[in-house]
Amino acid sequence: MYAGIETGGTKTVCAVGSEGRVFARVQFPTGTDPESLADQCAEFFADHPVTALGLGTFGPCDPDPDSPTYGHILQTPKPGWTGADLLGLLSARIAVPMAMTTDVNAAALGELRYGAGRGLHSLVYITIGTGIGGGAIIRGRLLQAGQHPEMGHMLLPQSTGPGVCPYHRNCWEGLASGPGMQARSGVPAQDIADDDPAWILEAQIVATALHNITCILGPQRIIIGGGLGSRKALHEHLPALLDESLAGYLPSPSLRVPELGGDAGVVGALTLAQDHRPG
Numbered sequence: 001m002y003a004g005i006e007t008g009g010t011k012t013v014c015a016v017g018s019e020g021r022v023f024a025r026v027q028f029p030t031g032t033d034p035e036s037l038a039d040q041c042a043e044f045f046a047d048h049p050v051t052a053l054g055l056g057t058f059g060p061c062d063p064d065p066d067s068p069t070y071g072h073i074l075q076t077p078k079p080g081w082t083g084a085d086l087l088g089l090l091s092a093r094i095a096v097p098m099a100m101t102t103d104v105n106a107a108a109l110g111e112l113r114y115g116a117g118r119g120l121h122s123l124v125y126i127t128i129g130t131g132i133g134g135g136a137i138i139r140g141r142l143l144q145a146g147q148h149p150e151m152g153h154m155l156l157p158q159s160t161g162p163g164v165c166p167y168h169r170n171c172w173e174g175l176a177s178g179p180g181m182q183a184r185s186g187v188p189a190q191d192i193a194d195d196d197p198a199w200i201l202e203a204q205i206v207a208t209a210l211h212n213i214t215c216i217l218g219p220q221r222i223i224i225g226g227g228l229g230s231r232k233a234l235h236e237h238l239p240a241l242l243d244e245s246l247a248g249y250l251p252s253p254s255l256r257v258p259e260l261g262g263d264a265g266v267v268g269a270l271t272l273a274q275d276h277r278p279g
């Protein structure tokens, strides 16, 4: 049995399972105290013995096992978390081999192995909600190097602004996240009706970002989830807009919603543990 932890901006999920199935889980607020979060995780796994643990975390984080700050959370606006040694806090409490990556890389792994990416070797997983994040698996390997990808902060043409990212304004997240969409429409994104033309502009922005991702990574498939990313109103426009943008120069990757839904991240964390088991 394996342990999977997904730490998100607001909630954390701990799960026990294997082969893409979750047998037990618990969920609590991520909060502002990393020590207390690690205590809560350890308490759950004390009752559920596991042989390895996989962690998929919000970022930015350090995913490089050769770095002295491997498993740390980096500079973040989230109170209490800048510099937190999340993996170290867990290792001090739960004595099993551990591996970590970003929440979106974990989701990409979960979908590749057990969801909408089964049978493929290269895919990108995108979540669009309060923020935008992207993870990737290329030829079966998680894409992370000295840093992990921050696809949501790629810059896009400025004509679609104004963007709301406090760091870059008109990055993808600044333009097409929930707050970005609300800044253009004046109403919360989740309240915008499916037939509102706001979704066409939203789909155009997303298609531009998918164009860039396709040109750089050439994935076989792009899976798009999250509160906004899963909306039918977005998906019905995306394939044609991506084809149009790539203009026949490259074939478009197939686009899908996550099959594992909100479980993609935690199933991915379990899969990371499974791949990292001793022996």
Ligand SMILES: [Zn+2]
Pocket: 152, 153, 165, 166, 167, 168, 169, 171, 172, 173, 174
């Ligand atoms: Zn940004």
